[in-house]
Amino acid sequence: MTTWPDPERRSIARYLAGLGLRSANSRIYYKQVLHSFQDVAERHAELNQDVLADWLRAWSERWAASTQLHRTRIIDRFLDHLVQTGVINRSPVVALRETCNIKQCKPVWRALASDTPDRALAELRQPRPFGTVLGGMMAEHVALMRNRGYRYSTQPVWLMRFDRFLQLNPALRDEPIEVMLEHWASAKATRNHAAECEKLKRVLAKILRYRNPSIPPRRPDPRPEKEVAKQWRKPHIYSPADVRRMLDIARSYPSPRAALRPLSIYTMLLLAYCAGLRRGELARLDLGDVDLQGGTITVRQTKFFKTRILPLPDSVMAELRAYIVARRRAGASQDSRSGLFWHEQRGARYTKEAIAWLLVDVIRRAELKPPQGRTGPRLHDLRHSMVVNRILEWYRTGINPQERLPFLATYLGHRDINSTLVYITVTQDLLHLANERFRAVGAPCLNLKREVQP
Incomplete structure (x- = not known):
């Protein structure tokens, strides 16, 4: 009332x-x-x-x-x-x-x-979601996949865009699905749209085959995704000197109203690089996830529903211990479920958007990224840099990186080693050390047959 x-x-x-x-x-x-x-x-x-x-x-x-x-x-x-x-x-x-x-x-x-x-x-006014002749079928499929335990958040976006297009073009109502998809594919000429149309065709083929198993499976076309991959931005690999400069800037970050913020940004950056944490993983860290005695942090229920326990070097644990002491002195909650990175003014944890903005601002202040725009190195490139610099260190200490890659994949929270290989960007230093290792280990094997001949 x-x-x-x-x-x-x-x-x-x-x-x-x-x-x-x-x-x-x-x-x-x-x-x-x-x-x-x-x-x-x-x-x-x-x-x-x-x-x-x-x-x-x-x-x-x-x-x-x-x-x-x-x-x-x-x-x-x-x-x-x-x-x-x-x-x-x-x-x-x-x-x-x-x-x-x-x-x-x-x-x-x-x-x-x-x-x-x-x-x-x-x-x-926008069209009602799933309001076309195919809307009921698509909505039923989304509900089915989510009931099976899948997040299924990206595919519904493709389906709703296609559904909205059909609502704005009622003349296609009685046409076959193949004709509808042809008109949808020709609506835009961009590479991303062509790749999305191919993914949508796969989803619709799966829906139709589930409803009628006699329909033959559709062979996917990999060409649109390959065209999109050509325009991907190459990751920027931060050198150890770049990381040290960003850490120095983070420690002196201007924050007159929140005295803890510079140390918070410093610790965020340290974990983002040394542990390869994503921004969402940083935001979800709780105070109880840090084990100062065991020297580990627990990253819970992240991408692919994984939880992992990460051992950290003694130097990183010393910095974490200093941050937790400063956090307690600043008046933060000592509940084990409270956010590790605590916002003084709001009395709550930093969101992943706030963490991304602060760390990107540090990258800009280090003059590694332009003052404005989305060009230049990204925050996620810290994760790429962690992988490349770790492999470089293995080469320098005589360790075969191929033997350690499964451990690195587990450390990063990947499903398999193939996801980790995407993070390996070939730099000049990496190529040089790989060649040196091949010269020392692999080259003698090429002369083995010649040596055993009488």
């Missing part, structure tokens, strides 16, 4: 008190926005689309369009709070978003702020 807007405005007061805003300016802005929104809502009999549009019009002359859209986030969070506390049944913004079949609220606000809101909302 809707009990808002309340005349005494206690809902706004309780909401603002629960936010814990530190800045006085933030409290002023939040209070101004929420009270102005209730002023408009009180003039309407129902909390609906008209309230949102009238509030936007009331402040369109006082706020710039960008400022207005930014402050709609305050309204979104407040309405979500009212729904969670049972004050209102449903947020009108969420209702419009679901009607349009979109995931974000900002496009809805942008449409409401236009001169013709109804027309803008109609143009914003």
Whole structure:
């Protein structure tokens, strides 16, 4: 039952008190926005689309369009709070978003702020997922694969794109699937689209064969994926000097409001390189996953549903021990289930997006990556560099890398050695040391037959 807007405005007061805003300016802005929104809502009999549009019009002359859209986030969070506390049944913004079949609220606000809101909302509306003649079959297959225990997150994206294309082209409704796929393949001329179409054909062939086993299996075409592989960016291999420079920058990272952050970034970077951890694995590490006595860390339920225990060098464990001491002094939770990398201002663990942003910023500050854009070395290249530099070290110490690759694959959390081979980038140093080893070990074998001849 809707009990808002309340005349005494206690809902706004309780909401603002629960936010814990530190800045006085933030409290002023939040209070101004929420009270102005209730002023408009009180003039309407129902909390609906008209309230949102009238509030936007009331402040369109006082706020710039960008400022207005930014402050709609305050309204979104407040309405979500009212729904969670049972004050209102449903947020009108969420209702419009679901009607349009979109995931974000900002496009809805942008449409409401236009001169013709109804027309803008109609143009914003997306087709309903799996709404074509093939939709039921595809949705049933996705549910079947997930019930079997597969994540199955990528394939539904391909199926929904194909389904959306069919909804926008109703003339293909009665055509055979082969004709539908031909039109879908010709919709774009990019290599990535051609590769996605080939993958979609494999999934659809699997669905049809499951429903009718008499259908002969389809032979896959590897050419589209090979064309996509030609445009892949070659990994950048960080040298030990590059890593040392990034570690120095991480230790002195500017952070006036969070004294622990430089040491947190330093430790993240250390584990990303020395243990080859992915950014998601760094974010999911708990305090209890670090065994200071045994010198190991436990990486739980990562890619391919694997959990692995990684031994670390004494020097890395010493740095981890120093970080945990500093973390405790900073007031972080000592619960074994709390995040290892703790955010001082939010009182919670760093997200994988925050970790990626911070570490990429360190790479930029080390002048290894351009100040802007997606070009240049990537964060994931630290994992490639760990593999290549480890193999170089094995060559220098006289160890045969081929014997150690299965152990390296297990350490990295790969399913098999083939996944690890992708990380081996042939550099000049690696090629030189491999040639030297062949000259010392393999070359004498070529003269063996000549030596045994009488």
